[in-house]
Every structure is written in structure tokens, then in C-alpha cells.
Amino acid sequence: MKSAKELQKELTFSVEHISRTNPEMQAKAFEFCEGYKDFLSSSKTERETVKNMIEMAKANGYEEYNPEKIYSAGDKVYLNNRNRALILSTIGKMAVDNGTHIVASHIDVPRLDLKPQPLYEASEISYLKTHYYGGVKRYQWGVTPLALHGIIYREDGSFVEINVGEDENDPVFCISDLLPHLAKDQRERKMGDVLKGEEMNVIIGSLPFEGEDIKDAVKLAALVYLNEKYGITEKDFLRAEIEVVPAGKARDVGFDRSMVGGYGHDDRVCAYTSLMAELETKNPAKTSIAVFADKEEIGSTGATGLCADYLKNFICNLAMMQGVNQYTALQNSKCLSADVGAAYDPTFADAYDPLNSCYINKGTVLTKYTGSGGKGGTNDCGAEFMAEMISLFDEKGVCWQSQELGKIDQGGGGTVARFVAECDITTVDIGVAVVSMHAPFEIVSKLDVYATYEAFAAFVNR
Numbered sequence: 001m002k003s004a005k006e007l008q009k010e011l012t013f014s015v016e017h018i019s020r021t022n023p024e025m026q027a028k029a030f031e032f033c034e035g036y037k038d039f040l041s042s043s044k045t046e047r048e049t050v051k052n053m054i055e056m057a058k059a060n061g062y063e064e065y066n067p068e069k070i071y072s073a074g075d076k077v078y079l080n081n082r083n084r085a086l087i088l089s090t091i092g093k094m095a096v097d098n099g100t101h102i103v104a105s106h107i108d109v110p111r112l113d114l115k116p117q118p119l120y121e122a123s124e125i126s127y128l129k130t131h132y133y134g135g136v137k138r139y140q141w142g143v144t145p146l147a148l149h150g151i152i153y154r155e156d157g158s159f160v161e162i163n164v165g166e167d168e169n170d171p172v173f174c175i176s177d178l179l180p181h182l183a184k185d186q187r188e189r190k191m192g193d194v195l196k197g198e199e200m201n202v203i204i205g206s207l208p209f210e211g212e213d214i215k216d217a218v219k220l221a222a223l224v225y226l227n228e229k230y231g232i233t234e235k236d237f238l239r240a241e242i243e244v245v246p247a248g249k250a251r252d253v254g255f256d257r258s259m260v261g262g263y264g265h266d267d268r269v270c271a272y273t274s275l276m277a278e279l280e281t282k283n284p285a286k287t288s289i290a291v292f293a294d295k296e297e298i299g300s301t302g303a304t305g306l307c308a309d310y311l312k313n314f315i316c317n318l319a320m321m322q323g324v325n326q327y328t329a330l331q332n333s334k335c336l337s338a339d340v341g342a343a344y345d346p347t348f349a350d351a352y353d354p355l356n357s358c359y360i361n362k363g364t365v366l367t368k369y370t371g372s373g374g375k376g377g378t379n380d381c382g383a384e385f386m387a388e389m390i391s392l393f394d395e396k397g398v399c400w401q402s403q404e405l406g407k408i409d410q411g412g413g414g415t416v417a418r419f420v421a422e423c424d425i426t427t428v429d430i431g432v433a434v435v436s437m438h439a440p441f442e443i444v445s446k447l448d449v450y451a452t453y454e455a456f457a458a459f460v461n462r
């Protein structure tokens with residue numbers, strides 16, 4: 001007869017800290033995250049991310065996809081979708097009607113976008129007005145150094161890229177907040193209104209244009225500077241995309257350097273880990289596809305969000321090239337929807353169900369469903385694909401855990417999973433556990449980053 005202890009070991013399920021189960025992973029994870037930190041620090045917008053990824057893809061033998069061309073097994077292609085989304089793919093030995101292996105992440109991040117007409121002067125200070133993008137707690141964006149990144153088109157059709165606030169010799173920008181001494185009324189505001197949408201105004205200058213006495217001389221000084229430096233006028237803001245993001249690089253967190261802190265882990269941590277797995281893929285049995293989508297944070301909308309058909313069209317084009325059924329190709333494809341999980345935060349334990357939460361340092365997070373309330377808006381992966389992925393990870397020694405996003409009635413969220421699934425593709429959510437998700441400075445564990453990379457590599461190479 002088995003003892004209670006033996007039975008307990010055999011019958012119960014729990015997940016341990018990776019450094020206990022896989023102590024050898026630490027050195028590999030720390031090394032892997034050096035590359036990740038560089039990537040994160042230099043990829044602050046979706047455009048910069050696409051640009052950096054294409055550079056890395058080209059260095060790894062990828063060429064720009066041409067739907068007119070015939071590709072054979074082992075060929076590597078990239079498809080640039082309007083400079084804000086990207087597909088990388090390695091053609092498999094089997095035709096695509098046997099299915100493809102997709103990893104879908106997103107490369108847009110919550111931030112403040114400049115309004116179309118952003119520039120104004122008040123009390124002889126020049127400001128840029130912003131419109132927040134995605135789910136942000138606005139108060140977190142006040143009184144912290146900010147950088148400006150983006151692109152502006154000029155009258156003559158040429159464009160200029162802007163990146164100010166990252167170099168240590170650059171100036172930074174800032175949104176002000178009220179001093180506590182005078183915050184009696186502000187203290188009565190609800191959390192969402194501590195800094196209101198129309199109060200997210202970025203200070204960019206305070207010296208007037210020298211010379212004759214004119215109105216708005218500080219605004220003029222800013223325009224003169226922008227004109228001399230970038231060759232633009234105020235009208236050109238209307239043909240621009242400029243994002244206000246936290247200034248500074250990704251950093252190690254903790255005395256033991258076990259974590260990485262930085263802006264944009266959600267979801268560039270899944271983008272980077274799936275990028276590395278895709279770049280290293282050689283001659284896969286099934287065609288591997290890594291898609292890096294835009295607009296997930298506002299509902300996967302627009303031509304660069306996954307509501308658009310570019311992933312589906314890419315697969316259908318491959319099917320046409322191979323003379324096989326495109327619907328079968330979609331139906332037999334399988335996708336890991338690669339997005340971050342909400343790491344259990346003991347400081348705010350009330351928001352989580354500890355039994356169904358993910359924890360830092362316990363591996364990549366397999367998420368059967370997301371959504372809010374009664375699973376509203378979720379993909380809800382079937383038991384069959386959950387079983388398939390769990391077997392794969394167990395067999396390949398991938399460290400994994402499970403979660404649902406916090407307590408049922410606390411809120412919720414979605415990912416690109418449902419939009420991929422709506423193309424008739426079997427999909428499950430998976431990704432890295434993040435502390436302080438959507439904050440200007442998010443935290444992930446290096447062990448989890450590496451475990452997630454291992455999960456994607458196991459999936460695309462099986």
C-alpha cells in the first residue's frame with residue numbers, strides 16, 4: 001500500500017521555482033536576456049521593432065516575400081506589413097495543407113501618442129498634447145522622464161525619423177503633476193482621473209524666440225528649433241506618428257539580477273523570444289510562421305492589427321504557390337498566441353486567485369482562456385490542443401505553468417488569440433508572466449523569458 005505522501009506526490013499537481021527543478025537554466029537565461037535587453041532598449045515603437053527585426057532577419061538569410069515567387073523547403077522570407085507589423089516564415093518540408101506552426105505576438109505597447117495638432121504655449125511654456133493609446137493608468141506617466149520617437153513626413157514627400165530622450169546627452173520631456181500641498185481637490189478624484197486625458201501635456205520648452213515682441217514666442221522658439229533640426233513646420237504634425245514613451249534602457253532588477261525591468265515587455269518579450277526561435281529554425285517539417293502584430297492593445301484593429309487578413313492571406317498565398325487547398329491549410333494550422341500573463345503580485349494578493357495565477361520564475365504561462373466576466377471575448381482553447389501542448393512541453397522539458405487573468409470579477413483582458421482562431425486556426429495563449437503589466441516600467445524574470453523561448457522553439461521545430 002502507498003503512503004499518503006507517495007499518493008500526494010503522484011496525484012497532485014503543483015509547479016516549482018525553475019531554479020530548483022532546472023538549476024542549469026540560470027546561466028543560459030542570463031545570457032539570453034543580454035540580447036533581449038538590447039532589443040527592448042532599441043525597440044520603443046512598433047516601427048522601430050519592425051526595423052530591428054528585419055535587420056536581424058536579413059542577417060539570418062531571410063529575403064523579402066514575393067507572392068509571385070516559388071519557394072522551396074528551408075527558404076526564409078519576411079513580409080513587412082506597412083512598417084508596423086511583420087511576418088517571418090521558414091518554408092517547411094511538408095506542403096502547407098498539412099498545417100503551419102504559427103507564433104503570434106504583438107509589438108504595439110501602451111503609450112501616449114501626439115495629437116494631430118499637438119503644439120501650444122501656456123504661461124510661456126511650450127507643450128505637446130497627447131492622446132493615450134491602450135490600457136494605461138495615466139497617473140503613472142506623470143513626473144517621469146519621457147522620450148519622443150516617431151516619423152514625420154514633410155511637404156515634399158520626404159520623411160524624417162525622430163528619437164530624442166534615449167541618449168544620456170539628449171534632453172528628456174515630462175508631464176507635470178500637482179504638488180501635494182495643493183492637491184486637496186485632486187485627492188478626491190478617482191484613480192482613473194488622477195491625471196485626466198486632457199492633462200497629459202508634455203513640456204518641451206520654456207525660452208521665447210528672441211527678437212521683436214510677439215504672441216506665443218515660446219511656441220515659435222520650439223517651431224524654429226524643429227524646423228532647423230528636422231526641416232518641418234507645424235502642419236507636418238498632421239502627417240506624423242510620434243509616440244511619447246518612457247525614456248531609458250531596460251535594466252537588471254534585484255541584487256541577484258534575476259529580473260529585467262523596462263518599458264514594453266508586453267508584448268515585446270514574446271516577440272523577441274518567438275523571433276529568436278524563428279530565426280534559428282532550420283528545415284522544419286511544417287512551415288513556421290512568426291507574426292508580430294500591431295494594434296493589439298486597442299483591439300487588434302486596422303490594417304496592421306490581426307483583425308485584418310494579412311496572416312490568413314500569407315498562408316493562402318503559400319497554399320496557392322504549392323497548388324494545395326488554402327482552407328485545409330488554415331484548418332490544419334496551429335497557433336501559439338504569444339502574449340504576457342499577469343504575474344501574481346503578493347502586495348495586491350486580493351486581485352488574484354492564487355490557485356489559478358501565474359508566478360514569476362515558474363516558467364512559460366499556458367492560458368486556456370482570457371476574456372472578462374463570463375469569458376467574454378475569449379478564444380478558449382479546446383482540451384485537445386491543451387493536451388497536445390502539455391505533452392510537447394513535458395516531453396521537451398519546457399518549464400510551464402498555467403493561469404487565468406486574476407479574479408473573475410476583477411476585470412480581464414484579451415489577446416490576438418480570438419482573431420487568429422477566427423481564421424479557422426487552432427489557437428492557445430502562452431507567454432511570459434509580467435509584474436506591473438502596462439506600467440512604464442514592467443518586470444519579468446529571466447528564467448521565464450528563457451523558458452518561453454524554449455517553448456516556442458519546441459513548437460516550431462516539432
Ligand SMILES: [Zn+2]
Nearest residue numbers: 266267339340
Ligand atoms: Zn499584450
